[in-house]
């Protein structure tokens with residue numbers, strides 16, 4: 001399925017802050033947080049609600065609340081952590097499953113090293129948090145891991161996607177929805193998204 005584009009002007013503005021090589025780390029983190037809030041709103045707009053009784057200061061009514069079970073948030077370590085706080089702001093009770101994978105810079109293949117998930121994961125939908133959908137290998141591996149653990153409904157929330165990554169993910173997991181702020185031109189020889197924003201994890205955590 002085609003990606004869902006987050007066209008919101010605040011998201012587009014924050015993306016430009018992320019892209020700018022002169023943006024310092026604090027401003028980078030803050031812009032990523034703003035995007036995460038907007039992505040979280042978009043990714044959850046079809047969540048089921050259940051009516052239940054509440055009592056206002058004046059009378060009792062039936063009012064909508066988000067139905068259980070809440071989706072599980074799945075940040076891909078480590079750059080996905082930059083989106084987690086924004087998603088947790090809107091879904092404070094959602095459980096979190098950390099998916100640890102790194103990209104082998106020689107082969108560009110994904111190597112999984114950790115997966116820690118709640119016991120009731122199979123009963124939940126999952127939202128994978130991965131700012132950069134580059135080759136699509138890591139997101140595909142995360143989706144495969146979630147499906148192997150019984151998850152049936154998965155979406156991937158990212159900031160930037162490359163056409164190659166979208167194609168790769170769609171080929172492996174055609175049922176997975178992708179929400180992204182932009183789709184860039186493509187990947188370079190090192191697997192970076194162009195024009196992109198550089199290495200999201202390095203810019204977030206001050207490594208290089």
Ligand code: URA
Pocket residue numbers: 079132134191192193194196197198199200201
């Ligand atoms: N991961 C990043 O952080 N940046 C890219 O451009 C590609 C993958």
